[in-house]
Amino acid sequence: MKDLGRPESNRAGKRRRLRIIIPAYPAFNIYSRIARVTTALGPVSVATAVHEVEGWDVEVIDENNYQRAAPRNASGLPDHGELQRLRPADVVGFYGGLTSTTPRLYELARYYRELGLWTVAGGQHFVEENIAEALDSGVAIVVMGEGEEAIKEILQAFEGQRPKNDIAGIAYLENGHLVTTRERQLLTDFDRLPIPDFSLVRYAKIKLYPVGRVRGCGMDCEFCTVKGKARIASPERLLEQFASIFETRGAKRFFIVDDLFGQDRRETLRLCHLLKEYQRKAGARFKITVQIRLDKGRDGELLRAMHEAGIDQVAIGFESPIEEELKAMDKRLRPEDMVALSLLYYQAGFQIHGMFIFAYPLPENISFRMAAKERINHFRKFIKQAKIDTVQVLLPVPLPGTELTRRLKQQNRIFPKDNVGWEYYDGNFPLFVPDEPMTPEEVQASIHLIMGRFYRFKHMFQIGLNILSFPMLFFYLHNLRVGWGKWYRKWSNNITRFGGWLILRHWFAEFKKDNFSTKLAEAKKNLARSLAGTPGKWPSSSMSTSREKQGDGVINQRG
Numbered sequence: 001m002k003d004l005g006r007p008e009s010n011r012a013g014k015r016r017r018l019r020i021i022i023p024a025y026p027a028f029n030i031y032s033r034i035a036r037v038t039t040a041l042g043p044v045s046v047a048t049a050v051h052e053v054e055g056w057d058v059e060v061i062d063e064n065n066y067q068r069a070a071p072r073n074a075s076g077l078p079d080h081g082e083l084q085r086l087r088p089a090d091v092v093g094f095y096g097g098l099t100s101t102t103p104r105l106y107e108l109a110r111y112y113r114e115l116g117l118w119t120v121a122g123g124q125h126f127v128e129e130n131i132a133e134a135l136d137s138g139v140a141i142v143v144m145g146e147g148e149e150a151i152k153e154i155l156q157a158f159e160g161q162r163p164k165n166d167i168a169g170i171a172y173l174e175n176g177h178l179v180t181t182r183e184r185q186l187l188t189d190f191d192r193l194p195i196p197d198f199s200l201v202r203y204a205k206i207k208l209y210p211v212g213r214v215r216g217c218g219m220d221c222e223f224c225t226v227k228g229k230a231r232i233a234s235p236e237r238l239l240e241q242f243a244s245i246f247e248t249r250g251a252k253r254f255f256i257v258d259d260l261f262g263q264d265r266r267e268t269l270r271l272c273h274l275l276k277e278y279q280r281k282a283g284a285r286f287k288i289t290v291q292i293r294l295d296k297g298r299d300g301e302l303l304r305a306m307h308e309a310g311i312d313q314v315a316i317g318f319e320s321p322i323e324e325e326l327k328a329m330d331k332r333l334r335p336e337d338m339v340a341l342s343l344l345y346y347q348a349g350f351q352i353h354g355m356f357i358f359a360y361p362l363p364e365n366i367s368f369r370m371a372a373k374e375r376i377n378h379f380r381k382f383i384k385q386a387k388i389d390t391v392q393v394l395l396p397v398p399l400p401g402t403e404l405t406r407r408l409k410q411q412n413r414i415f416p417k418d419n420v421g422w423e424y425y426d427g428n429f430p431l432f433v434p435d436e437p438m439t440p441e442e443v444q445a446s447i448h449l450i451m452g453r454f455y456r457f458k459h460m461f462q463i464g465l466n467i468l469s470f471p472m473l474f475f476y477l478h479n480l481r482v483g484w485g486k487w488y489r490k491w492s493n494n495i496t497r498f499g500g501w502l503i504l505r506h507w508f509a510e511f512k513k514d515n516f517s518t519k520l521a522e523a524k525k526n527l528a529r530s531l532a533g534t535p536g537k538w539p540s541s542s543m544s545t546s547r548e549k550q551g552d553g554v555i556n557q558r559g
């Protein structure tokens with residue numbers, strides 16, 4: 001491990017530069033297309049805060065949305081040597097919000113560190129032992145938690161204006177020893193923060209803008225890294241984000257990244273009203289996506305207000321359509337209630353994006369067996385009945401710092417990082433031994449099968465049929481709005497599903513090129529070897545790859 005060292009002062013008197021990098025996704029996956037048209041709000045917020053620091057310029061390089069005349073190296077990735085030649089940075093920051101991108105983050109951190117620069121990383125990956133891992137991988141300072149205040153203080157430390165140990169919420173090495181400073185207080189007064197400035201993201205073509213009002217979530221789901229009571233900015237402050245992006249960049253598509261839209265009902269209704277009024281006066285119509293709980297579907301007034309505010313897509317975490325799994329996850333909903341609630345959103349005219357977790361590992365005191373094939377049937381039936389427009393079915397990810405990870409670690413089920421590294425932590429790969437009777441190969445094949453059946457080539461023909469059926473609108477002359485709504489929904493869903501088919505095809509092709517199966521086989525072997533002689537521990541028969549193995553769909557409570 002190398003210490004931070006002293007900053008270079010050969011550019012004294014000149015303006016300094018901070019470059020914040022959002023590292024590239026490890027491989028093409030189902031998010032790559034969306035990542036090409038959006039960016040990450042966290043690093044942009046941190047970069048914007050640096051505007052307030054005298055003598056510093058700042059830029060953001062989003063490696064996933066890196067277009068226009070951007071310098072690239074031979075493998076098509078951003079050429080950081082050239083970027084450094086064009087606009088030398090003094091301090092380089094990294095977004096570590098997505099664990100799957102940390103191998104790339106470390107590669108870049110090592111590169112810049114070898115040039116003698118200060119390297120600073122923040123984001124949700126950096127908890128527990130990952131902090132030492134980062135400091136051993138080219139990162140000189142790790143910021144734990146929110147970065148808007150911390151970054152300003154780090155730049156002051158760089159200028160020699162304050163000691164590092166005086167900065168709350170950071171970790172670094174001193175004489176080879178890890179130093180962790182006192183905890184930083186969470187931000188509560190968001191109205192004081194500057195409006196995120198997306199013009200700082202160089203070379204990007206942003207079409208979908210992330211905005212946010214709420215940080216934290218009190219729900220404490222076992223698998224999630226978002227912790228702490230919700231802290232909420234005023235509706236006016238969020239409206240300012242919309243207005244500034246619309247007025248300076250002409251943007252109309254937004255994603256409110258708050259984890260649960262509508263948490264404080266009264267203020268949410270006020271926000272919807274403000275948005276509606278703003279669009280009316282500006283003569284614009286926004287298209288807004290939010291993440292919302294299924295049970296909010298019962299609130300007719302809220303749904304109407306959302307619709308009028310321009311919210312046209314709702315992303316809903318259904319998690320699972322299997323009753324026993326829902327019980328075990330402590331969801332107080334039955335699959336039939338979920339269908340009914342989903343239909344409320346459907347009838348209110350929202351596009352529904354359904355988010356599912358396949359084969360969530362159940363706590364030890366519950367023994368539930370269901371074969372992958374039977375689970376797939378449940379998923380397919382549910383997705384159809386609930387009239388979901390787009391789906392993502394992912395595998396559970398033991399994310400750093402979560403209860404789920406602690407549980408699986410205790411059970412020795414997580415595959416060794418040396419075989420299945422962080423780059424696979426994106427929900428598309430099996431990362432631990434699944435519940436019996438499923439095998440890792442089966443769970444992965446299952447998500448491919450569910451999504452492969454949903455996004456199909458045949459939708460291309462259906463687009464043609466939609467066009468031919470356009471004159472049918474004649475039968476809706478008494479209510480053209482309803483007729484148009486129905487027609488448009490079918491047409492746009494067919495386009496989306498055909499687009500989804502193209503994405504999946506690309507992803508499956510990339511997947512075949514990768515040697516994940518070999519890595520998985522190695523991981524299983526190593527896990528079994530490390531557990532040999534540990535009675536009552538994994539591996540179970542789920543470590544076998546047998547495809548004939550069938551479950552019996554029986555649930556029985558052990559505890």
Ligand code: B12
Pocket residue numbers: 020025026029031034035039040041042043045046093094095096097098099100101120121122123124125143145146147148150151210212216223224225226257258259394397399400425426427
């Ligand atoms: C929008 C979003 C997305 C978008 C865009 C992602 C992006 N940001 O690039 C999309 C839809 C593409 C996406 C996809 C996925 N996502 Co997502 N996503 C989010 C969400 C809802 C909001 C992110 C956000 O804007 N937060 C608000 C900002 C202000 O907070 P922040 O990012 O943490 O930034 C602050 C600090 O971390 C810090 N900071 C951040 N960067 C830096 C840099 C420096 C230099 C410094 C000093 C500080 C600093 O300061 C910031 C401001 O205070 C979060 C949940 C959440 N509430 O954060 C999940 C989240 C980031 N996603 C998550 C996951 C797991 C995924 C998926 C794997 C799907 C899945 N299984 O759920 C995929 C990953 C794709 C891939 N290739 O790996 C996890 C990540 C956990 C992890 N350790 O990896 C989160 C935390 C949700 C969760 N359930 O736990 N996601």
Ligand code: SF4
Pocket residue numbers: 217218219220221224225226259260
């Ligand atoms: S999964 Fe969603 S509801 Fe659960 S804690 Fe995370 S952000 Fe909150």
